[in-house]
Amino acid sequence: MAIRRSTTKRNGLPTIVQLRLTPTPAQADSLAAAVLLCNQATVVSRLAWQHRVFTVVKLHRLAYYEVRGRVAGLGAQAAVRAIARVAGAYANRRASKKRAHIFRPHGAVPCDARLLSFNRDARTVSLWTPTGRVTLPYTGRPEDLKAIEALPLGEADLICRRGVWLLQVALTLPNPVVREPVGGFVGVDQGVANLAVTSDRAVLPGPALPGPIGGNGHVRTLRERRHRQRRRLQKKGTSAARRVLRRLSGREHRMMTDLNHQISKFVVREAERTGRGVALEDLQGIRSRVRAHRLQRRTLHSWAFAQQITFTRYKAARAGVAFLLVDPAYTSQACPECGHISRTNRPARGRFVCQRCGLAGHADHIAARNIATRGITGWAAINQPHATGLPSPRRDRESKPPASTGGS
Ligand SMILES: [Zn+2]
Numbered sequence: 001m002a003i004r005r006s007t008t009k010r011n012g013l014p015t016i017v018q019l020r021l022t023p024t025p026a027q028a029d030s031l032a033a034a035v036l037l038c039n040q041a042t043v044v045s046r047l048a049w050q051h052r053v054f055t056v057v058k059l060h061r062l063a064y065y066e067v068r069g070r071v072a073g074l075g076a077q078a079a080v081r082a083i084a085r086v087a088g089a090y091a092n093r094r095a096s097k098k099r100a101h102i103f104r105p106h107g108a109v110p111c112d113a114r115l116l117s118f119n120r121d122a123r124t125v126s127l128w129t130p131t132g133r134v135t136l137p138y139t140g141r142p143e144d145l146k147a148i149e150a151l152p153l154g155e156a157d158l159i160c161r162r163g164v165w166l167l168q169v170a171l172t173l174p175n176p177v178v179r180e181p182v183g184g185f186v187g188v189d190q191g192v193a194n195l196a197v198t199s200d201r202a203v204l205p206g207p208a209l210p211g212p213i214g215g216n217g218h219v220r221t222l223r224e225r226r227h228r229q230r231r232r233l234q235k236k237g238t239s240a241a242r243r244v245l246r247r248l249s250g251r252e253h254r255m256m257t258d259l260n261h262q263i264s265k266f267v268v269r270e271a272e273r274t275g276r277g278v279a280l281e282d283l284q285g286i287r288s289r290v291r292a293h294r295l296q297r298r299t300l301h302s303w304a305f306a307q308q309i310t311f312t313r314y315k316a317a318r319a320g321v322a323f324l325l326v327d328p329a330y331t332s333q334a335c336p337e338c339g340h341i342s343r344t345n346r347p348a349r350g351r352f353v354c355q356r357c358g359l360a361g362h363a364d365h366i367a368a369r370n371i372a373t374r375g376i377t378g379w380a381a382i383n384q385p386h387a388t389g390l391p392s393p394r395r396d397r398e399s400k401p402p403a404s405t406g407g408s
Pocket of ligand 1: 336337339355356357
């Protein structure tokens, strides 16, 4: 039997399941009141900040009676919860202690066991509100309802989004069995000019999928514009400029995260649809291989590459798709047809022409094909360690560039 090495933690995949609550109008009013009240934790937050008291126990001593006095209708449980929440918001975040943490009045309210209880057989929840407990039926996607019924539940957040009451419940899904990648691997080359190019010639992200390989002009343009804006602001150096800078970096971060989600989603779905696994380069290799020119180096975020790996690994595990990180040595210089490895196979930036067999193509696509091939050999090496009774091939797996296989 093949021995599988799980690429995720043994104990499963943390995930968030969303349930929809269906309150009556009166119940909805009670929920709204509860959310408003719980978010008055801001009162506690100001106290904590003023007195520089950030631990639960001390904050409780400081704030409990004052908060119950100042926020009419706040039950004992909700007050305890608010204090814990404020302490949590300040914990381990030195930056957040620079000013009082504000809770948005209609923001999500984390519910602990005293605020919320499940009746899973009846598919209802019971929630604390200032006007008494309310019992609400919930609905959701069939697979989510099944998960809610079968698995231990973690924390839950109560939120109202555009008039719809939702409960977001954290739980841990068991690891699905990883299917044998009978169709081979999808290789993904990560880069700066093109965020990701697959061995199927898809350039990601992009509206033209799978389109001709032209580069993600929009991503690059956006990054360059941000960089110019950033430099202008840094020169200014005023506090207003610094504020804008902080916001910019947040926006940039969110943009990259969003793109990485799109890319990993596409790649894993493609692999799942075609019975393949997903192979990416080891991050260490990407860092040393990417020789970006100055402008690009500045905008190159290595965390974005790491994030792409994390997202893809997670989504693959969730879908039961094989996932592998491969050795990045020579992926951009080796010919996937004849195996010839040479610097001269790269006559120009972004271009690959094999000096032995003449295979030509976009360098990123060629690299992705090499990564896909290494996925197959790597998978075989991991999954048949003792099949022949010979010493395990693990030791020399991935440590050398692939040997020349054809040509003369
Ligand atoms: Zn060749």
